[in-house]
Amino acid sequence: MDNHPVVSIDGPAAVGKSTVSRAVARHLGFMFVSSGELYRAVTWTALESGISAESKEMLSKFLFQLRISSKFLFGKAIFLVNGVDCAVHLSDTLVRQYISRFSRVPEFRRVLLEPLRDLGRRLPLVMEGRDIGSVVFPETPYKFYLDASEKERQHRREMQGIIEVIRERDQLDSTREIAPLIVPVGAWLVDTTHLTREEVVQQILRLLKIQGFHFSL
Numbered sequence: 001m002d003n004h005p006v007v008s009i010d011g012p013a014a015v016g017k018s019t020v021s022r023a024v025a026r027h028l029g030f031m032f033v034s035s036g037e038l039y040r041a042v043t044w045t046a047l048e049s050g051i052s053a054e055s056k057e058m059l060s061k062f063l064f065q066l067r068i069s070s071k072f073l074f075g076k077a078i079f080l081v082n083g084v085d086c087a088v089h090l091s092d093t094l095v096r097q098y099i100s101r102f103s104r105v106p107e108f109r110r111v112l113l114e115p116l117r118d119l120g121r122r123l124p125l126v127m128e129g130r131d132i133g134s135v136v137f138p139e140t141p142y143k144f145y146l147d148a149s150e151k152e153r154q155h156r157r158e159m160q161g162i163i164e165v166i167r168e169r170d171q172l173d174s175t176r177e178i179a180p181l182i183v184p185v186g187a188w189l190v191d192t193t194h195l196t197r198e199e200v201v202q203q204i205l206r207l208l209k210i211q212g213f214h215f216s217l
């Protein structure tokens, strides 16, 4: 079956992808998908099952038995992993601590790819992440890459009350061998360092219009 339109929004940690993507989705009447939520949910489930990213055999067995389903609720995709909605655990310290180790394992990424692509066959989407325009939906013409200075992103994280060393996460996300964080070919690059959330949203909507995307503002 053909895909519905997908707007992909990639970028580094704490650049504001989620808030911006959610707002763009609302303007377009599309569903919002945070692919990081799926990465977090599966990481949490693995940790709960006592699996480490380094234990190859156990991780393979865990991934083989994994069941991922999804539903749309209030304009957003919700993932169920082995039938469980892990929403309340997505920001757990342990998840934050271990997620990069899991997300650099090729088999782990491969298993998460199809559930993400499947959403695009069901409804029009705005999906944010690290590899949406480069790997998950490389064929979409509507690609964006949000960036901001490291200092500004560290500040944004602190304003959220979250302690995280942005530089370390950047390093892990952009140097992993498989699907590293890159500016996807054909993506509009938006530097958000000096822009408000609303200005970023408006800029994306303007760029979509330039590309012939039809919707009412």
Ligand code: DC
Pocket: 013, 035, 036, 037, 039, 040, 099, 100, 103, 128, 129, 130, 131, 132, 169, 173
């Ligand atoms: O967007 P987020 O902060 O929820 O993502 C958490 C981690 O998940 C991120 O550090 C790397 C991984 N991730 C990924 O590798 N690819 C994606 N498309 C989304 C997230």
